[in-house]
Amino acid sequence: MELYLDVERPYPPILRGTPYPEILEARKEIEKHINELLDIDFIRNIGHTEIVEVTTPVLINWHDGKSRLCGDFRELKRYTKSDRYPIPRIPHTLDKLQKEK
Template identity: 55%
Template sequence: MPKQISVISSVNNTYKQEFVANQLVEAQISPSLLQKMRHDLIHLLYTYKNVFASDDEPLGTNKGHKVDITLNIDRPYPPVLRRPAYPASPRARGALEKHIQELIQLGVLRNVGHNDAVEVLTPVIISWHNDKSRIVGDFRELKTYTVPDRYPISIIQETLTQLSKAKYITSMDTLKVFHQMFLTPKLGNYLELSLTVVFMSILECHLVLKMNHLIIKE
C-alpha cells in the first residue's frame, strides 16, 4: 500500500479546512491520487458534511428522505406482532433505562402516549460486548410480514460486481460517521418498542459509521 498523506494538505478553502480539521482529522488519502482527484474527493465529502457527527449534532443532520415499509397483511394484525417485553435482570434494566434517556434526548425515541393506538409492538434486549451495553430491537416477527422492496444493506454479489468495474475503491471502517434514516409516521407506528419500563416509538434509525482511514486506490 502506498504511503498516505494528510487530508488537510489537500485543502485550500478555509471552511473546508475547518471541516477537515474537525471531522476528518484521522482520515488520510493515498499520495498516488492526482491533486485534482484529492480536491474532488474533499469537495464531495464537504458537500455531504451533514452526515458527519459533530459536537453540536451528535447524530448528524442529514435530512431530506424518509424510510417506509409496507406490510403484506391487512388490519387487524396478528397477535404475534404485538409482543410483550422480555424479562430483564437488574443490570440489563439499569442499562436499558440509561439508553432510553440518551435516545430520548437525541430525538431517536419518543414516549408513546396513553391515547396512542399501539398495533405493532416489538421487544428489545440488552446485548453486552466487552462490558459495554447496546439496546437491540427484536424485529424478526415484523420482518416476516414486511414486503422486501428495499435493501439498505447492499447485496454481496451486487457489491462485488460494482467493485469489479470500479476505478477507485474507498475503504472506511465503521465507528464515527453517522447516516440517518428518518422514518415516516406510518413506519414509526410499526416500530414501537415494548420495554420493561415504558412503551417507546422510534423516530429515527441510525447506521453508525466512523471514518478512521479514507484510502483511495487506483
Template identity: 55%
Template sequence: MYGIDLHNNKDRYFTIGDNKRQKFAFLPFKRQITVNKVSPVKLELEKFKSEQLKEAEISLHLTDKQENELSSLLYDHRGAFASEKEPLGAIIGHEADIILNIERPYPPLLRRPAYPESPKSREALETHIKELLDLGVIRKVCHNEEVEITTPVIVAWHNGKSRMVGDFRALNTYTVPDRYPIPKIQIVLTQISQAVYIATMDAFKGFHKNVVTPRPRKYLRIIVHWGVYE
C-alpha cells in the same frame, strides 16, 4: 522610589523626581510593528481540530504539510462530523420506506409484549431510551394513540458494555423486501488496494442515521415495561 513625569508636548520628554530641570528624551524608534491578522477560516479550522477531531488518531508518519492538508480536507467536509449542536447526523437523500405484505387487522405475532429483563439490563435499557430521547431519535407514544404493532427489545452485553437490540424478526416476516443495492466488500477492497493512505471512520449510532418516511414509523414502535416508543 522616584516618580516619573511625562510631558506630552511637541518636545516629548520626561523628568525624574523633583529635578524638573534635567530632561530626558525618548529614544527614536522608527521600526514599524505589524500585527498579522488571523484569518476567520483558520480560527474555525483550529476550533474544528480541537473539538470535533479531538479523538481522531492521525498517523505520526505524516509530515506537517500532509497533516495540514488532511485537516483542511476534513474541515471541508465538517458536516459529516458530530458536534455539540448536532451530535447525531442522518443519511441525506434517501428515506427508507416499509411496506407490509398483509392487511389489517394485523396478526397477534406483530403485537409483542416486552421481554423480561434483569435489574442490571433494565437499568441499562432505561439509559439507552433516555439517550435516544435526548438525541431526538425516538418519541414516547401517548396513551390515546392507537398502537397495533410493537417490537420488544433486549439488552446485549459485550466486554461490559450494553447495547439495545430490537427483535424485528416478526416484522421482517410481514415486510416486502427492499432490494437496495449494497456494494460488495470485495469490490470495495479492490478499489482501495492501490491507495497510499487509508482513513477509517466509525459512524456514531449508525443504525439511527437511517431516516424513515413518516407513514411507516408506527410499524417500528418498540415496547418496554414502562411504555411504547416510536
C-alpha cells in the same frame, strides 16, 4: 436520514415478542438507552396504541462494562412490504457512468 417501513394491512393489533426475563438493573439500563435514542431523535415514539411492541429489547453487555441495546425484528419482517426497487447492480451502474465521460 429517515427510514420508513411500509407495513401490510391487516396486521394483528398487537405484535409482541416473547419477553426475556430481566432484572431491575437491566431494565433501568434499557430505559436509559431508549431515552438516549429518543433524545438524539434516532427513534421516536409513534404514539399509536394499535402496535404495542414489535420486539423485546435485549441488553448485550461487553467485556469493558459497556452495553448495547438490541432487538429481534424477525416478527416485523412478516408484515413489511417487500422492496420492489432493489439496489442497482454495481457493474451496471459503473458501465453507465463510464459511458457518461
